[in-house]
Amino acid sequence: MDWQAQFKETFGIKWPKLLESLGQTVYMLGWALLIGAVIGLLLALLLVLCRKGGLKQNRVVYAIVNVYVNIVRSMPFIITLVFVFPLTRLIVGKTYGSTAMLVPLVIYISPYMARLIENSLLEVSPGVIEAAQAMGATTRQIITRFLLPEALPSIVLAMTTGTVGLLGATAMAGYVGGGGVGDLALTYGYQRYNFPLLILTIVILVVFVQLLQLLGNRVSGKLRKHR
Amino acid sequence: MIQINHAVKTFAEGKEAVHALRDVSLTVEKGDIYGIVGFSGAGKSTLLRLVNGLEKPDSGNVVVAGQDLSKLSQKELLLLRRKIGMVFQQFNLLEGKTVKHNVSIPLLLAGTPKKEVEARVKEVLRFVELEEKENAYVSQLSGGQKQRVGIARALATSPDILLCDEATSALDPQTTESILLLLKKVNREMGVTILLITHQMQVIQMICNRVAVMEYGKVVEEGSVLSVFGTPKEEVTKRFVRTVINDQIPEKFISLVRNEQRNQQVELLKFIGDAVKEPLIANLCRMDGLEVNILGATIQEMQGSVMSVFILQLIGSGERIALAEEKIDSAGALRERMVLEA
Structure with missing residues (x-):
């Protein structure tokens, strides 16, 4: 028996099916992370700039963003997922498949990212910002030349944490039609009493998270090197 | 500016x-x-x-x-x-x-x-x-x-x-x-x-x-x-x-002033720059019926100038002390009587 047959024998699925699932997970994770991080960063900047004592103090904007972030973050992902179905249909045209799942994933992860990045930005020494202001830096220059570069190592770690959270969400998204490793575990593993496959997916996810964290720590450490 | x-x-x-x-x-x-x-x-x-x-x-x-x-x-x-x-x-x-x-x-x-x-x-x-x-x-x-x-x-x-x-x-x-x-x-x-x-x-x-x-x-x-x-x-x-110029009587000398039975007056003198040309303290010492003790002295440099501070104990009759004070004032030094708290 060759190894592919052996694989089918042990885990109850064909080898390419596993690859396909992995691909779907990476697809959902990658795009949701990219879009979610950008939106999260913008929300975080709004929170930091508009907060009391911020560079562009604005109560209304702060309150709106703050409440939005809190509401979305208090909803379990599985609820968000079905709640935004109409929006998903409007944007993607359907409510199943990996691409459609990007809508709820982004909605779910961006406020989470916003909170994490907000914390990173708030860690930047107020003295450095004051020095920037004293130099005659514009708000844009303060953001691009002081705030973001100073917060970057911390933002990288925050995003790593966010990505791990996102990975969990992709598993649920997979279950309602997004595919991916989570779907594999639940549909092929759990429902078919295929215990070895369940174990395999868990191992894959654990390794995945380990690698993500390792990467995040490495990058952040490199950026922090001279501090 | x-x-x-x-x-x-x-x-x-x-x-x-x-x-x-x-x-x-x-x-x-x-x-x-x-x-x-x-x-x-x-x-x-x-x-x-x-x-x-x-x-x-x-x-x-x-x-x-x-x-x-x-x-x-x-x-x-x-x-x-x-x-x-x-x-x-x-x-x-x-x-x-x-x-x-x-x-x-x-x-x-x-x-x-x-x-x-x-x-x-x-x-x-x-x-x-x-x-x-x-x-x-x-x-x-x-x-x-x-x-x-x-x-x-x-x-x-x-x-x-x-x-x-x-x-x-x-x-x-x-x-x-x-x-x-x-x-x-x-x-x-x-x-x-x-x-x-x-x-x-x-x-x-x-x-x-x-x-x-x-x-x-x-x-x-x-x-x-x-x-x-x-x-x-x-x-x-x-x-x-x-904090930079000590114009207090040193702790050790306070009892000396307290225990003095004769008529006395403690004076704080400040000389700024070269405002005082004559040898004032030497002149005071030469006065009859007056005893002069230096209780403290410091010299500070600032602004390219010098400020010196002296704390003097003058012992003698009221009249002699008044005369000494006159001398100090006319020499151009800043003078202040110091009162020892009981």
Whole structure:
């Protein structure tokens, strides 16, 4: 028996099916992370700039963003997922498949990212910002030349944490039609009493998270090197 | 160069109002090294930040280099700030970046061409004697070196004014001295007007030519350093002056004065500069029926001048003492009778 047959024998699925699932997970994770991080960063900047004592103090904007972030973050992902179905249909045209799942994933992860990045930005020494202001830096220059570069190592770690959270969400998204490793575990593993496959997916996810964290720590450490 | 007129600033801290500035007026002339001294919470920090518009007065106005700050647009204010350097107690540098990067930032913000930036950075680093540290990371430097980088950064855009916010308060005495000498060099060689705030009277003594003393949001005393040190009027000023010039009777001699049975008077004498030409103390000693004991003496250098303080115990009849006092006054020394508390 060759190894592919052996694989089918042990885990109850064909080898390419596993690859396909992995691909779907990476697809959902990658795009949701990219879009979610950008939106999260913008929300975080709004929170930091508009907060009391911020560079562009604005109560209304702060309150709106703050409440939005809190509401979305208090909803379990599985609820968000079905709640935004109409929006998903409007944007993607359907409510199943990996691409459609990007809508709820982004909605779910961006406020989470916003909170994490907000914390990173708030860690930047107020003295450095004051020095920037004293130099005659514009708000844009303060953001691009002081705030973001100073917060970057911390933002990288925050995003790593966010990505791990996102990975969990992709598993649920997979279950309602997004595919991916989570779907594999639940549909092929759990429902078919295929215990070895369940174990395999868990191992894959654990390794995945380990690698993500390792990467995040490495990058952040490199950026922090001279501090 | 800098004029602050009737500035008032109140912060709301919870329900309480904090009066940081209560009607403060101040004039700094071009070329001054002007020191503002006060205990923490006196309002110095707020006052300093009025000058570059980091704080805006609730009422009153601030005129810098002929421009009324309240009449400037945001853009004009940013341009003005490039002509005002600022140095901080905690340096406020980008710790993870190189010295060169830190010093070049203000130039890059102003849109200076790359070539010029390079040349200017070298120039100011040479001035603060940190040339060889150009490519070092700030985190690898000592406190004194960091402050030199801070000063270089503030000077990069060739400002007319330098604001120093407790620039030496985080440094040890030796480093403090070297930074103060550097500031003096900045003032003398670059013609930069310096406004500094501090709670250390030594700083004022070493480099300032004018001083203002602040307490509870007000300037309580102001003048040339020599006159404020020589004849402090307010209690708080006296306390500050006492931190560098000891004008108290040494503990050991107090009992000596107390146990003296004869008629006596303790006098505090101050000589500023070369105001006193004759050998006054020698003359006093030569007076008949008068005994002179020196209980204390210090000499302080400031503003290229010398101030000496003597505490004398005069023993003799009331008439002899009165005569001695006359001699002291006519010789041009500042005299003050000291009363020993029971």
